[in-house]
Structure formats: C-alpha cells, structure tokens
Amino acid sequence: xxxxxINWFKYASPQSFYPLAGKLIPWFAAxxxxxxxxxxxxxxxxxxxxxxxxEGYRIIFVHVPASWMSMFIYLVMAFWAGLGLAYNTRxxxxxxxxxxxxxxxxxxxxxxxxxxxxxxMWGTWWVWDARLTSELILLFLYxxxxxxxxxxxDPRRADKAxxxxxxxxxxxxxIIYFSVKWxxxxxxxxSVSLTKSPSMAALMLWGMLLMALAFWMxxxxxxxxxxxxxxxxxxxxxxxxxxxLQAEGTK
Amino acid sequence: xxxxxxxxxxxxxxxxxxxxxxxxxxxFFFIIVASLFPLxxxxxxxxxxKLAPGVLWVGALLATMLSLPRLFADDYRDGTLEQLxxxxxxxxxxxxxxxxxxxxxxxxxxxxxxxxxxIQFDLAGDALLVLTVSLLIGTPALSGIGAIGAALTLGLxxxxxLVSLLxxxxxxxxxxxxxxxxxxxxTGLGAEAHLSILGALAIAGVFxxxxxxxxxxxxxxx
Numbered sequence: 001x002x003x004x005x006i007n008w009f010k011y012a013s014p015q016s017f018y019p020l021a022g023k024l025i026p027w028f029a030a031x032x033x034x035x036x037x038x039x040x041x042x043x044x045x046x047x048x049x050x051x052x053x054x055e056g057y058r059i060i061f062v063h064v065p066a067s068w069m070s071m072f073i074y075l076v077m078a079f080w081a082g083l084g085l086a087y088n089t090r091x092x093x094x095x096x097x098x099x100x101x102x103x104x105x106x107x108x109x110x111x112x113x114x115x116x117x118x119x120x121m122w123g124t125w126w127v128w129d130a131r132l133t134s135e136l137i138l139l140f141l142y143x144x145x146x147x148x149x150x151x152x153x154d155p156r157r158a159d160k161a162x163x164x165x166x167x168x169x170x171x172x173x174x175i176i177y178f179s180v181k182w183x184x185x186x187x188x189x190x191s192v193s194l195t196k197s198p199s200m201a202a203l204m205l206w207g208m209l210l211m212a213l214a215f216w217m218x219x220x221x222x223x224x225x226x227x228x229x230x231x232x233x234x235x236x237x238x239x240x241x242x243x244x245l246q247a248e249g250t251k
Numbered sequence: 252x253x254x255x256x257x258x259x260x261x262x263x264x265x266x267x268x269x270x271x272x273x274x275x276x277x278x279f280f281f282i283i284v285a286s287l288f289p290l291x292x293x294x295x296x297x298x299x300x301k302l303a304p305g306v307l308w309v310g311a312l313l314a315t316m317l318s319l320p321r322l323f324a325d326d327y328r329d330g331t332l333e334q335l336x337x338x339x340x341x342x343x344x345x346x347x348x349x350x351x352x353x354x355x356x357x358x359x360x361x362x363x364x365x366x367x368x369x370i371q372f373d374l375a376g377d378a379l380l381v382l383t384v385s386l387l388i389g390t391p392a393l394s395g396i397g398a399i400g401a402a403l404t405l406g407l408x409x410x411x412x413l414v415s416l417l418x419x420x421x422x423x424x425x426x427x428x429x430x431x432x433x434x435x436x437x438t439g440l441g442a443e444a445h446l447s448i449l450g451a452l453a454i455a456g457v458f459x460x461x462x463x464x465x466x467x468x469x470x471x472x473x
Binding site: 085133137140141143144147148151152156157160161164165167168169172175 | 399403404407408409410413416417419420421423424463466467470471473
C-alpha cells in the first residue's frame with residue numbers, strides 16, 4: 001500500500017469508478033441546484049438593468065455559461081480521447097462518449113439563446129458572423145463525433161476513431177475563442193477577462209459566474225450519470241455488473 | 252523517402268487511369284452542381300456574379316467529398332491496405348502518396364475546370380485567375396482533411412453519409428478563405444491575405460493530416 005491518501009489509478013477501471021461516480025452524482029447535482037438558484041436569483045432579481053440593452057441582456061446568465069461549457073467540454077472530451085489513445089484505458093473512451101451529448105446540448109443552447117438575444121438587440125435571429133459560425137461548426141463537430149461512435153459496433157474501435165476525430169477538431173476551439181478579437185463583426189467582444197477588470201457591474205458578473213458554476217456542476221453530474229449507463233452497457237458480460245444489477249434489484 | 256511517396260502516387264495514378272469513369276463522373280458532378288444554380292436562382296448576371304465564388308467553391312467541396320471513399324475503399328477490400336500498413340515504411344508517407352494521387356485526379360482537374368464554369372457565371376478575367384489559384388492552393392487541404400474522414404469511416408455501413416458529416420465541418424475554414432479570395436477580387440479588394448491564409452491551411456493540412464490518417468487507418472484495420 002502506498003502512502004498517498006487516494007490512489008487515483010484505482011479509479012481508472014470501470015469497476016471501481018462506478019460506485020464512486022454513484023456517490024458523487026448527488027453532490028454535484030445538489031451543487032448545480034444551489035448555484036443555479038443563487039445565480040438566477042442574483043441575475044434575474046438583484047442585478048441592475050443594463051443601461052444599453054435594457055432587460056434583454058439578462059439572457060447572458062444562460063448564454064455565456066452555455067458557450068463557455070460548450071468549448072470547455074470539447075477540450076475535456078479531447079483530453080480524455082487523447083488519454084485513451086495514449087494509454088489505451090477503457091474509462092477514457094467512456095468519459096469522452098459520455099461528455100459528447102452534454103457538449104452538443106451546450107453548443108445548441110448557446111446558439112439558441114444567442115438567437116433569442118440577437119433578435120431584440122440586432123433585429124435578426126442569425127447573422128453569419130465569425131463567432132456564430134464557428135460555434136455552429138462546434139455543434140457539427142459534436143454531432144459528427146456522436147454519429148461516428150454510434151455507427152461503429154465495436155466499442156473499442158469506436159472510442160479510438162472518435163478520439164482521432166476529437167483531437168483533429170480541437171483546432172476549432174481557439175478559433176471560436178479568439179473569433180471576437182480576430183474578426184470585428186456584430187458579436188460583441190468578451191466582457192470578462194482574466195487580465196483586466198471586467199467591464200460590467202459586479203452583481204452581473206457574480207450572477208454570471210454562479211450560473212457558470214451551476215452549469216459546470218450540472219455537466220459533471222450528467223456526464224457521470226451517463227458514464228455509469230455506458231459502463232453497465234459495455235461491461236454487461238462481466239461479473240461486477242451482474243453483482244451491481246443484483247444488488248440494485250434487491251433494493 | 253521521396254521515392255516511396257512517388258511510388259505510391261504513381262501506383263494510385265495508374266489505378267485511377269484504368270478506371271477513368273470515376274474521375275470523369277466527379278468532374279461532371281461539379282459541372283452539374285454549378286449549372287443547377289443559374290436554373291434555381293434565376294439567370295440575372297449581377298446575381299450570378301455575386302454567387303459564383305461560393306457556388307463554385309461549394310461545388311468543388313462536394314465533388315472532392317464524393318471521390319473520398321475511393322481513396323482507401325478498394326485497397327481495403329482486396330487486402331492491399333493491410334500490406335501497406337504492415338510495410339516497414341512509415342504509414343504517414345504512404346498516406347501522403349495516396350493523398351497526392353487523390354489531389355492529382357480530383358483537385359487538380361476541378362481547379363482547371365473551374366474557370367470554364369466561372370465564365371458561365373460571368374466572372375471577369377482576374378476573378379477567374381484568382382478562382383483557379385485559390386482552388387489550386389485549397390484543394391490539397393481538402394484532400395488531406397478528407398483522407399482523415401475516409402480513413403475513420405473505412406468499412407462502416409453508411410460510411411458515405413458519415414464522411415460528409417465528419418469532413419464538411421472541417422472543410423469550412425478552407426471554404427471561407429477560398430471563396431473569400433475570389434469575392435475580394437470581385438469587389439476590388441486584394442485577394443492576397445485570403446490566399447496566404449489558404450496557403451497556410453493547405454500546408455498544415457498536407458503536413459499533419461497524413462499522420463492523423465495513419466492513426467485512423469491503424470484503428471480501422473485492427
């Protein structure tokens with residue numbers, strides 16, 4: 001036994017990760033609800049009306065966190081995919097597969113709330129602006145990843161093929177992120193930055209950050225929930241799955 | 252190394268020449284797609300001149316995609332691909348040779364054909380020139396990126412539809428700057444900036460795509 005507190009490699013196998021994920025899900029789900037409630041209250045009830053955009057700006061509390069998550073989840077997915085390719089671990093592929101639908105949902109939410117915001121602000125649902133277009137490509141990449149994995153029957157091959165695609169698609173992320181800087185088009189520049197003080201009221205910023213945390217927690221909870229399902233499906237022939245199913249049947 | 256790439260290219264070219272119908276059908280697909288637009292949107296010259304860069308580039312994109320399954324499917328079916336993967340030479344170079352051959356039989360003819368179709372759309376001389384140049388620079392990137400998609404979907408049912416889903420999103424940057432170059436010429440701005448970015452995309456695509464394709468092929472043949 002080594003003297004580290006937790007042996008992380010222990011959780012690289014589905015058998016030991018399954019119960020851990022089961023224990024973690026309620027915590028992350030509860031955190032998502034708490035942060036979400038706080039963020040929505042701060043954003044919808046407390047934060048002041050924007051001097052330029054009126055009440056319409058409040059969609060920012062969903063739009064920005066969803067956009068951040070859509071990009072971040074792709075990076076995490078690509079990270080797991082690369083890990084799976086390099087070390088040939090079973091769990092990595094399952095994590096990548098579990099993250100993809102949530103990422104696609106976030107990209108879709110980002111586009112949809114953006115359209116709802118764009119209509120009152122710009123007078124149009126959609127423009128072919130650099131950031132919108134690159135976010136749309138991101139949605140297509142997620143869909144391509146899901147479709148590729150769905151059409152390969154052998155799960156190991158599906159993982160690896162998906163991993164190559166995820167890694168190739170990762171070049172799109174910096175393009176989306178910097179698109180408001182590189183192309184000066186309709187989409188407004190980012191209001192939050194790590195290097196300079198934010199160009200928005202502190203209350204708005206806090207509401208947005210709380211919502212981002214809520215989205216984060218939601219994504220983790222849902223991904224863990226989904227990965228549990230994937231584990232049961234893929235390892236259905238193994239003894240530990242039989243044990244788990246029996247234990248849950250007797251409950 | 253270069254001899255190896257050349258040998259693969261020559262072999263694929265000879266195979267393509269034995270089945271010329273495949274090449275010609277891709278070219279005719281391009282011609283037909285381009286000819287459908289004037290029928291669909293109406294024959295006003297002003298409108299057509301505005302549409303031409305995008306229509307011709309999208310047509311070239313779709314035609315390239317149509318020819319992608321041919322890249323590996325035949326070799327996969329008769330077992331040649333397995334031998335190529337097992338060969339001591341780096342698989343990336345083999346793929347580079349095949350990508351080169353694919354470009355020579357699909358990208359190059361498309362680029363040479365494009366000015367003729369551009370005349371149909373009433374494009375001026377300098378715009379025709381930029382169209383050809385942009386296609387000459389951009390199509391190698393299309394072949395390279397497409398090879399990744401073709402390798403990933405090798406041997407899958409419904410692979411043809413899937414390849415479009417995987418490859419088209421990755422083609423979008425090439426499309427934007429390729430059509431943008433022609434558009435910039437038509438509107439009187441210089442095309443240089445677009446062509447430079449297109450060149451960078453092509454170099455990156457031809458350089459990196461073979462390695463990703465090689466990884467994908469190894470996975471497909473497992």
